[in-house]
Amino acid sequence: MPEIRKVVNLKTVDAKETKQLIETLDGIELKGTKDELFGPLRRGEGVSDEEWVDERRWRIRGVKALHFLRNRASMRYAVENWDKLEAGETPDDISHMQYLQSLVDIDVNTPQQFFKRLRRTLNRAIRIEDKDEGGQRILRKPRVEDTHEAFEIFDRAVKDLNTSLPQDQRIKLEHRIPVQSTSRHTIEFGRAWWYEPDVPVPNKVLIPSHKIGEELQSLGDFRQKAYDRQVWLHENEQTEVNKRFEARLKQLSDAGSSLDEGEKKEVHAGCRQEVLEERGVLDWITRGDDDGIVARAEKFVKRRRYNGMWALEAAKDEWINEKKEDMSKSDPLMRPILVNQLSDYEEAVKKAQQMYSGKEPGELAQEALENMPKGTIVFSPKALGQDEAVRFAASPKVRAVIVGGPKDKAGPHFHRIFDQRSKLSAYYPDLEGFPVETGDYVVVDTYTKKPQVVMDPTEETRRQAHRWRRAAKVTEGKKVREAKYEAETKKTRDRDSVTIQLAGNVSDADEVPYLLGHGAKGVGLCRGEEILSKLKEITSYDSLEKHIYTEYSSMLDEIHSESLDEKRGYAVVLRAFDLGGDKVPGCVKPFFSDKDPMQYRGARVLLDNPKFFKAQAKAVLRLAYHYEETEFMIPMVEDAGQLPEFKNLWGEAKSELTEEKTQFKQDMDFGVMIETRNLAEQTPYIAAQNIKPLSVGSNDLTRDLLNLPWGKVYELRDGVEEYYDHEPPVLRYLKFIQDQGREGFEQPDSKEDKHYPIEVCGDMAGTNTGAILLIGMGYRKLSMVADRIPLVKRVIRDTPIKVMERIAGEVLQQPLLNNREVRQYVTEKMRDYADVDIESPKYTK
Known part of the structure; x- marks a missing residue:
C-alpha cells in the first residue's frame, strides 16, 4: 500500500499500488492528472465531497488506463493469460487481476468486456473546457457525439494488439447490424x-461505494419480509385462497357476470394456483444458496456496485446463463424440465423486482426513462x-x-x-x-x-x-426551405399547372412544428389513439371529453401559431378513435376483454361503446365552434348501413351539449374513411348523401380487397418494404372511388377549396410512384407523414399533369401482374415521358 503523502505523482505509481490509491484519496493531492488528453481536473461549483472524490478516482483510472494502452506487452499478457489471472493461481495473478479490474471499476469476465469497459474509463476521465448557455467557462463531460484523441489512442492500441493475437483472441472494436429503417434519412448518436416490454426496468446507475451497506440492508429487509410472508402463507394458505376467491366473485358480480357451480370451482382452483405460485416465488427469493435471488443479487451489489433492482436483474441473467450451459451438457430427457425451470425462475425474478420496488413495470420504465440522458437509443x-x-x-x-x-x-x-x-x-x-x-x-x-x-x-x-x-x-x-413552394404540376404549352394539396398526418401537438415546417397544407389525418395512451384508465366520460378537448385544442393552437400565412385555414381532419389491431391503449383494454383485436376494431368498437364515442364527438363539436378548420370522420366503416347509427349518436351528442348549454358548431357533420370493399362499392351512395370529408385509407382498403391478414399490407424484398397497394385490383377500386366521389361533390377546386372533400390517406400517397398514379387518376389531395411531403412535392413540380394522367391510364389498361411490376413501369415511364428519375437522391432523400 502506498504511503499517504501530500502529493502523489500518478506517473510513478506502479500497477500494484493503483487499486489501493483509488481507495485512499483523503488528504492526497494528485500530480500528473492534467494529461494533455484529459483536460484540467478542478473542482467546480456545486460539486459535493463525494462527487469530487469520484472524479479524482476516474482521473486516476484514466491516466493509468492510458499507460496500460501504451504498453502492448502488458495488453497482450492480459489477453493471453486472462483465464490464469482470473483463476488466481498465485498471489501475483490475484494482484494483477485486481489491478486490471481497478482500471474499469467493476468485475468483468472476458478480455472483450474488459476493453469495452476500459474505453468507458477513458470517457469518464475526460473533462472538456466549454461555455454554458450564459457564456461562462465550464468543464463538462464528453457528450455522446464528441470525438476525442484519447479514443483514437484506444483504437490504435487495440488494432495494434490484434495484429499479434490469434483470430479467436482478437478484441472486436465495434459491432454492426443491418437494420430495416423508417423513411427518415439521417444519422443519430x-x-x-x-x-x-413487460419486464421491470431497473434504473441502471452505479451506487457510490459508501452506499453499498445501505443497499445490502435494503435487500436484506426485503428478504426478511418475503420470509415472513412465506411463513404466513404456509400457515394460512386456505384463508388466503378464500380471500382471493371472494374478491374475484365480487369483481365478476360487479361486472354483471353470473357463474354456475362449475365455473365457481374453476375460479377457486385458479385462486389456489395463484397462492401456490406466490409461495414458489417467495421460496426463490428467500433461499440462501446460489439459487436464491437475493443471495445472488447481493454479490452484484458488493462486487459491481449495482443498485438493488439492477442487481436482481443481473442475478437472473447470470443464473439463466449458467443453467443454459448446464442444459447443453445434460441428458436430453431432462431438458424440458430445465426449460420450465428457466421460465419459472425468470418469472420469479420479474415478480421479485415488482415486490421490491412496489411498482408496476410501466411505472418503472417511466422513471428509468426520466433518468436517461438525452440521446438515448432504445433497444427492445x-x-x-x-x-x-x-x-x-x-x-x-x-x-x-x-x-x-x-x-x-x-x-x-x-x-x-x-x-x-x-x-x-x-x-x-x-x-x-x-x-x-x-x-x-x-x-x-x-x-x-x-x-x-x-x-x-x-x-x-x-x-x-x-x-x-x-x-x-x-x-x-433544403426540404424546409422548399416548404413555401406550392405543389403545382409542371406547366406546359398546352396545359396549365394543377395544384395538389399535400396534407400531413399527426397524432398530437408535439408533431405540428415538424409537419408544418415541411410544407403541409393542414392535417389530412389526426390519429387520436396516442391521446388515449396518456390515460391510465377512463374514470368518467366527462373527464374523457375534457381530456380530448384539451389535447385537440393544444394541437390546433400550435397549428395557428406555426402555419405560414398562405397555408393557414386548411382543414384539420380528426379521426374517431380507430381501436383494435395494434392500437389498443391501456385505458380501453376492457373493451377487448373477450374480443380479438385483430377482428374487432374501428366503427364496430365505437358503436358497441356509444358513451365513449359521444365523449369524443362532443369534444370535436365544441372544438369546431372555435376552430373553423375542424373536420371529423369515422374509421373502418364496414358498410353504409352503419352510418345511420352514427348519425343517431352524433345527434345525441349535440342534444347533450344543448342541454348543458355548451357552445358547439351546430351545422357540423362527419365524414367517413373508405377502408373496406363494401364501402368502396357504396361510394356513389355516400357522395350523393354529401358525406364529407371522404378519405380513402389505402392501407386497410388494400388488405380488405386482397384478403390479406391484418397488418400485412407489404412484402419484404431485399430488406425493403414493398406495399401491395400498387396491385391492379387496388388501383381499379381507387379509380372508381375518385370518379364517383368527384361527381357527387360538384368538381371542387383544389387551389381554392381549403376543405377539399376527397383525399387519400395511407402509405401509398407518400410514395413517388403512388402519388403519380393517384394524381393521374384525378385525386387532388394526398395526406402523408411529414418527411415525404418535400420529396413528393419535388416529383409533382417536375412533372406535367398530362404525363401523370397518361401513366395512370396506361397502368390501368396494362395486363400487369403485380405491384412490383407496376412500380417498375411507373419509374420507367417517368424517365421516358418526363425525363425524371424518381429513384434519384433528389426524390428519395
Whole structure:
C-alpha cells in the first residue's frame, strides 16, 4: 500500500499500488492528472465531497488506463493469460487481476468486456473546457457525439494488439447490424438502453461505494419480509385462497357476470394456483444458496456496485446463463424440465423486482426513462405496445428505437408513431442475441445506402458519421426551405399547372412544428389513439371529453401559431378513435376483454361503446365552434348501413351539449374513411348523401380487397418494404372511388377549396410512384407523414399533369401482374415521358 503523502505523482505509481490509491484519496493531492488528453481536473461549483472524490478516482483510472494502452506487452499478457489471472493461481495473478479490474471499476469476465469497459474509463476521465448557455467557462463531460484523441489512442492500441493475437483472441472494436429503417434519412448518436416490454426496468446507475451497506440492508429487509410472508402463507394458505376467491366473485358480480357451480370451482382452483405460485416465488427469493435471488443479487451489489433492482436483474441473467450451459451438457430427457425451470425462475425474478420496488413495470420504465440522458437509443428485443411506443416517441430523451422479434409486430403503425414525431425507428429480427448493454455508445445510420446500427463505434466511424450527419442536415435544410413552394404540376404549352394539396398526418401537438415546417397544407389525418395512451384508465366520460378537448385544442393552437400565412385555414381532419389491431391503449383494454383485436376494431368498437364515442364527438363539436378548420370522420366503416347509427349518436351528442348549454358548431357533420370493399362499392351512395370529408385509407382498403391478414399490407424484398397497394385490383377500386366521389361533390377546386372533400390517406400517397398514379387518376389531395411531403412535392413540380394522367391510364389498361411490376413501369415511364428519375437522391432523400 502506498504511503499517504501530500502529493502523489500518478506517473510513478506502479500497477500494484493503483487499486489501493483509488481507495485512499483523503488528504492526497494528485500530480500528473492534467494529461494533455484529459483536460484540467478542478473542482467546480456545486460539486459535493463525494462527487469530487469520484472524479479524482476516474482521473486516476484514466491516466493509468492510458499507460496500460501504451504498453502492448502488458495488453497482450492480459489477453493471453486472462483465464490464469482470473483463476488466481498465485498471489501475483490475484494482484494483477485486481489491478486490471481497478482500471474499469467493476468485475468483468472476458478480455472483450474488459476493453469495452476500459474505453468507458477513458470517457469518464475526460473533462472538456466549454461555455454554458450564459457564456461562462465550464468543464463538462464528453457528450455522446464528441470525438476525442484519447479514443483514437484506444483504437490504435487495440488494432495494434490484434495484429499479434490469434483470430479467436482478437478484441472486436465495434459491432454492426443491418437494420430495416423508417423513411427518415439521417444519422443519430446516442447511448443504448436495453428495454424489455413487460419486464421491470431497473434504473441502471452505479451506487457510490459508501452506499453499498445501505443497499445490502435494503435487500436484506426485503428478504426478511418475503420470509415472513412465506411463513404466513404456509400457515394460512386456505384463508388466503378464500380471500382471493371472494374478491374475484365480487369483481365478476360487479361486472354483471353470473357463474354456475362449475365455473365457481374453476375460479377457486385458479385462486389456489395463484397462492401456490406466490409461495414458489417467495421460496426463490428467500433461499440462501446460489439459487436464491437475493443471495445472488447481493454479490452484484458488493462486487459491481449495482443498485438493488439492477442487481436482481443481473442475478437472473447470470443464473439463466449458467443453467443454459448446464442444459447443453445434460441428458436430453431432462431438458424440458430445465426449460420450465428457466421460465419459472425468470418469472420469479420479474415478480421479485415488482415486490421490491412496489411498482408496476410501466411505472418503472417511466422513471428509468426520466433518468436517461438525452440521446438515448432504445433497444427492445420484442415489439413495443401502443402505450410504450408513444411514451418513447414523445420523450425528448429518446432519439431512436430499435426493435426485434417478429416483423409483423413492428409493422407500419409502429414506425408511423415515430415518423410523425421526427424520430427514428428501425427493425432487426435477431436483436435478442445481440451484444448490447445499457450505456453503450451507438451510431444509428439511415442516411447511407445500407441502414445500420454501430455499437461502440471507433473514432474513425464516429468522424465519418459526423460527415454524414452534416450532409443529412444540408439535405433536411433544403426540404424546409422548399416548404413555401406550392405543389403545382409542371406547366406546359398546352396545359396549365394543377395544384395538389399535400396534407400531413399527426397524432398530437408535439408533431405540428415538424409537419408544418415541411410544407403541409393542414392535417389530412389526426390519429387520436396516442391521446388515449396518456390515460391510465377512463374514470368518467366527462373527464374523457375534457381530456380530448384539451389535447385537440393544444394541437390546433400550435397549428395557428406555426402555419405560414398562405397555408393557414386548411382543414384539420380528426379521426374517431380507430381501436383494435395494434392500437389498443391501456385505458380501453376492457373493451377487448373477450374480443380479438385483430377482428374487432374501428366503427364496430365505437358503436358497441356509444358513451365513449359521444365523449369524443362532443369534444370535436365544441372544438369546431372555435376552430373553423375542424373536420371529423369515422374509421373502418364496414358498410353504409352503419352510418345511420352514427348519425343517431352524433345527434345525441349535440342534444347533450344543448342541454348543458355548451357552445358547439351546430351545422357540423362527419365524414367517413373508405377502408373496406363494401364501402368502396357504396361510394356513389355516400357522395350523393354529401358525406364529407371522404378519405380513402389505402392501407386497410388494400388488405380488405386482397384478403390479406391484418397488418400485412407489404412484402419484404431485399430488406425493403414493398406495399401491395400498387396491385391492379387496388388501383381499379381507387379509380372508381375518385370518379364517383368527384361527381357527387360538384368538381371542387383544389387551389381554392381549403376543405377539399376527397383525399387519400395511407402509405401509398407518400410514395413517388403512388402519388403519380393517384394524381393521374384525378385525386387532388394526398395526406402523408411529414418527411415525404418535400420529396413528393419535388416529383409533382417536375412533372406535367398530362404525363401523370397518361401513366395512370396506361397502368390501368396494362395486363400487369403485380405491384412490383407496376412500380417498375411507373419509374420507367417517368424517365421516358418526363425525363425524371424518381429513384434519384433528389426524390428519395
